[in-house]
Amino acid sequence: MSPVIAPTVTGATAIEVANVSFRYGRTVALHDVSLRIPTGTITALLGANGAGKSTLLQCAVGLLAPDAGDVRVLGTSATQLTPAERARIGYVAESQALPGDLTLAQYERWLAPLYPRWDHALADTLRARFALDPARQLKAFSRGQRMQAALLCALAPRPDVLFMDEPFAGLDAAIKDDLVRGVLELSGSEGWTVVIASHDLSELELLVDHVAFLANGRLRLHQSMDTLRAEYRWADVHTGVRDVPLPSPRPAEWVRAESAGARVRVLLRVTDEDATRAALQSRYPNTKRITFDDASLTDVFIGLARERLDGNRQGANT
Amino acid sequence: MPLLQQVWHVLRKDLHAQRWWLLLYTVLLLPATAPVWWPLTAPLAAHNELGNSLLSLSTLVAACAAFYQAVRADSPTGDLSQWRTLPLAPSAVFGAKLTFIGVLTLLLPVATHVPAWWRLGVSWSQAVDATLQFGGLSLLLLLVALLSAALRSGALVVAVLALLLILNEAWKSALDRFVGAASWSGSPTIVALMATALILTLIVWRTYERQLNSGRARAALVVSGAVALLVPNAVRSAPGASQTLPASFAGITVDVHTDSVRVQPSGVRVLPLRVTLAPAPTDVRLAMYSAVRERDECPHPDHASQFSAVPSPQPGYRSVLPKQLTWRSAWRTDGARAASERTVTIQHTVRLATGTSACAMKRNYYLSVTRDSLIARLPASHGSRQRIGGREFAVEWPNDHPEHLAIALRVTALSGQGLIRNPPVRLSVPVGERPPLSIRHRLVLVHEQRREAIDPRPLPMVDEALETLSIAAERIYTVPPDRYNGPDLTSWTSLQFSSEAEGRQWLSEATLYVIEERTESVNVTDRVRTALTRSLP
Numbered sequence: 001m002s003p004v005i006a007p008t009v010t011g012a013t014a015i016e017v018a019n020v021s022f023r024y025g026r027t028v029a030l031h032d033v034s035l036r037i038p039t040g041t042i043t044a045l046l047g048a049n050g051a052g053k054s055t056l057l058q059c060a061v062g063l064l065a066p067d068a069g070d071v072r073v074l075g076t077s078a079t080q081l082t083p084a085e086r087a088r089i090g091y092v093a094e095s096q097a098l099p100g101d102l103t104l105a106q107y108e109r110w111l112a113p114l115y116p117r118w119d120h121a122l123a124d125t126l127r128a129r130f131a132l133d134p135a136r137q138l139k140a141f142s143r144g145q146r147m148q149a150a151l152l153c154a155l156a157p158r159p160d161v162l163f164m165d166e167p168f169a170g171l172d173a174a175i176k177d178d179l180v181r182g183v184l185e186l187s188g189s190e191g192w193t194v195v196i197a198s199h200d201l202s203e204l205e206l207l208v209d210h211v212a213f214l215a216n217g218r219l220r221l222h223q224s225m226d227t228l229r230a231e232y233r234w235a236d237v238h239t240g241v242r243d244v245p246l247p248s249p250r251p252a253e254w255v256r257a258e259s260a261g262a263r264v265r266v267l268l269r270v271t272d273e274d275a276t277r278a279a280l281q282s283r284y285p286n287t288k289r290i291t292f293d294d295a296s297l298t299d300v301f302i303g304l305a306r307e308r309l310d311g312n313r314q315g316a317n318t
Numbered sequence: 319m320p321l322l323q324q325v326w327h328v329l330r331k332d333l334h335a336q337r338w339w340l341l342l343y344t345v346l347l348l349p350a351t352a353p354v355w356w357p358l359t360a361p362l363a364a365h366n367e368l369g370n371s372l373l374s375l376s377t378l379v380a381a382c383a384a385f386y387q388a389v390r391a392d393s394p395t396g397d398l399s400q401w402r403t404l405p406l407a408p409s410a411v412f413g414a415k416l417t418f419i420g421v422l423t424l425l426l427p428v429a430t431h432v433p434a435w436w437r438l439g440v441s442w443s444q445a446v447d448a449t450l451q452f453g454g455l456s457l458l459l460l461l462v463a464l465l466s467a468a469l470r471s472g473a474l475v476v477a478v479l480a481l482l483l484i485l486n487e488a489w490k491s492a493l494d495r496f497v498g499a500a501s502w503s504g505s506p507t508i509v510a511l512m513a514t515a516l517i518l519t520l521i522v523w524r525t526y527e528r529q530l531n532s533g534r535a536r537a538a539l540v541v542s543g544a545v546a547l548l549v550p551n552a553v554r555s556a557p558g559a560s561q562t563l564p565a566s567f568a569g570i571t572v573d574v575h576t577d578s579v580r581v582q583p584s585g586v587r588v589l590p591l592r593v594t595l596a597p598a599p600t601d602v603r604l605a606m607y608s609a610v611r612e613r614d615e616c617p618h619p620d621h622a623s624q625f626s627a628v629p630s631p632q633p634g635y636r637s638v639l640p641k642q643l644t645w646r647s648a649w650r651t652d653g654a655r656a657a658s659e660r661t662v663t664i665q666h667t668v669r670l671a672t673g674t675s676a677c678a679m680k681r682n683y684y685l686s687v688t689r690d691s692l693i694a695r696l697p698a699s700h701g702s703r704q705r706i707g708g709r710e711f712a713v714e715w716p717n718d719h720p721e722h723l724a725i726a727l728r729v730t731a732l733s734g735q736g737l738i739r740n741p742p743v744r745l746s747v748p749v750g751e752r753p754p755l756s757i758r759h760r761l762v763l764v765h766e767q768r769r770e771a772i773d774p775r776p777l778p779m780v781d782e783a784l785e786t787l788s789i790a791a792e793r794i795y796t797v798p799p800d801r802y803n804g805p806d807l808t809s810w811t812s813l814q815f816s817s818e819a820e821g822r823q824w825l826s827e828a829t830l831y832v833i834e835e836r837t838e839s840v841n842v843t844d845r846v847r848t849a850l851t852r853s854l855p
Contacts, residue, residue: 063399083319086404086406099335
């Protein structure tokens with residue numbers, strides 16, 4: 001099993017996940033997950049379907065109580081949050097149920113007294129930006145509009161911590177792009193701590209500060225984006241030999257590898273470029289040239305996801 | 319936001335969201351009060367069982383629909399309920415849902431019924447009693463709805479309840495078979511209370527306990543439910559009559575005497591029993607009956623059947639009617655007995671099995687004491703009415719029965735209390751079915767100037783209406799509307815009137831007495847057995 005790659009966290013901690021495990025019956029959803037999220041950062045929580053992202057967020061907002069371990073948000077255990085502390089935490093989820101019989105305006109009016117920092121101006125701005133009709137019943141909204149309404153209701157209280165679980169699902173591309181930038185830029189400018197679980201990596205890539213990757217309920221990676229960009233790179237190896245086979249098993253530091261003719265392309269963690277170059281040279285002695293390119297977050301995500309699938313296959317074979 | 323404010327905040331949202339269901343529910347509650355305002359609706363309702371059932375069902379469905387949706391919106395017990403991510407205390411949501419139940423089971427029913435209760439002169443205690451009675455079933459159903467939302471599957475709750483009912487029946491069968499008890503049955507009140515407590519406990523647990531484990535919750539539900547249903551059944555139900563003398567026997571001496579055994583022409587041996595009570599009570603009537611307790615040792619068919627016998631003549635209601643009345647009736651009454659009589663003797667015959675006395679000893683013997691009380695007295699003329707004790711009595715004359723005395727009494731009252739709802743008349747009632755206390759109502763017409771009385775036999779026919787709702791109305795007929803002839807109808811001629819006109823004239827001047835007979839039974843088997851042991855060889 002690959003060790004968890006974790007960043008060095010400095011400054012105050014907004015969210016601390018300590019050895020959290022959770023099971024749905026016999027299915028392990030989270031296994032001994034630990035991570036710390038600094039205050040004022042935006043963290044992308046990545047992972048394939050069933051990786052445990054939603055469960056971790058539900059533990060973080062107190063919807064689920066971990067079987068083991070603890071999630072502390074703003075210094076308090078998530079299962080012990082008082083209403084006053086909850087007023088500083090926002091949560092938006094794809095599966096979120098809104099009171100369909102109420103209009104958006106009625107729902108806002110109902111929520112506002114619960115939040116001491118409810119920002120009516122911000123609510124107006126977001127409503128206008130999303131082009132939501134306040135007089136319309138929530139059940140009459142489309143799926144995307146309901147998600148926008150949920151976002152509005154999560155952002156208007158100006159939360160210190162905002163959890164978003166697949167918040168862009170069901171949104172069309174134009175709205176999604178606008179929304180992502182709007183939400184995350186706002187979060188950044190306000191200094192909110194945001195954790196966002198999403199498959200839409202392309203939108204997040206330029207905006208998030210940290211990335212956490214879950215696979216099979218285990219935390220596989222937790223890195224700052226800067227480190228991720230710096231360390232995960234494509235190595236393009238011109239081996240000088242046609243139909244060169246890929247090594248099996250693959251080296252631990254290789255996240256993803258492809259071969260075409262005499263060329264091998266490897267996505268791997270590069271901490272020392274010369275050492276990596278030397279290691280590749282020794283594996284492929286006839287190498288003529290090795291070049292390094294930046295890897296996108298999507299590349300890393302797919303690589304880690306494939307690694308998980310491969311792991312599953314191996315597990316199935318054994 | 320303070321807790322109470324949070325409760326009101328959530329409740330207000332629920333009330334707003336469910337306003338149409340609540341309106342429908344309120345509208346459906348109103349017809350129950352219609353007989354108070356529009357008496358003509360009473361017989362209409364009485365003859366429309368399907369309509370009444372649909373109305374009751376619709377009321378319950380509307381209440382359940384409103385509540386179920388309110389619960390689904392933010393279930394206090396749901397694992398992933400959205401409210402848990404909002405700045406709301408669990409107690410606030412739980413309190414709001416319970417208050418919503420209160421709105422459905424107490425506030426709205428009371429609000430819709432208060433004018434009718436006021437019109438009927440219902441007392442506070444009667445109103446509270448009726449409200450609790452009305453809300454009881456709804457409360458249980460709503461709590462089940464609350465719990466089913468917790469378990470995310472209403473079907474699971476239904477399945478568990480069905481399983482518990484099956485277990486309950488199996489348990490009772492096992493008790494009957496292996497313990498040999500004749501009548502084991504649980505008390506519905508105890509079962510309902512225990513079930514309510516169980517459900518509330520589970521709801522509270524699921525609301526506040528965040529270490530969730532559905533398996534444990536379901537196991538706890540099944541085990542606790544089984545306990546709730548099975549334990550009350552382990553308590554033997556009360557016998558049909560009390561072994562101790564009822565309060566109305568206080569100061570009365572009971573002596574059981576036996577005569578010598580006689581052999582009837584049919585060969586059956588009988589033993590006359592005399593039960594003497596002294597001093598003779600002037601305000602009660604006494605009877606004796608017996609019932610076979612064990613039948614296995616009694617091969618004779620006479621002994622294999624349970625029976626009871628209420629002695630004639632018919633009672634005269636000496637304690638509640640004016641003195642020295644002449645009865646205009648073909649029916650023999652006991653009203654002429656002198657009040658100065660010092661003792662009352664009840665004759666009873668014990669039938670003995672051929673050649674043995676063992677079977678006779680297996681009988682139970684009961685004395686019953688009946689006390690009469692006058693609950694209403696109003697002119698017998700058409701249209702007269704009287705309101706008393708939360709009940710409204712109104713006299714009607716159906717005018718389409720020229721040959722018979724036809725009078726109807728309409729009673730409007732709270733359902734389940736104060737209604738004139740006579741039990742079915744059966745001469746042979748198994749002792750197990752005979753309640754320790756039974757209440758019957760009779761009508762007597764009295765012409766006070768002429769000192770004459772009519773006991774309008776046969777027993778009044780009863781129409782019941784809207785009995786499942788909080789206000790009920792019913793009519794008692796001396797002649798049912800759909801019968802014009804029959805040997806059991808009281809004709810003017812049998813009452814010694816020369817014509818219908820004379821009879822109607824008499825009726826218009828008469829007073830209707832509504833009499834309640836309360837009969838208590840007392841088990842005197844031990845006394846009878848002692849006397850039999852002394853008498854038999």
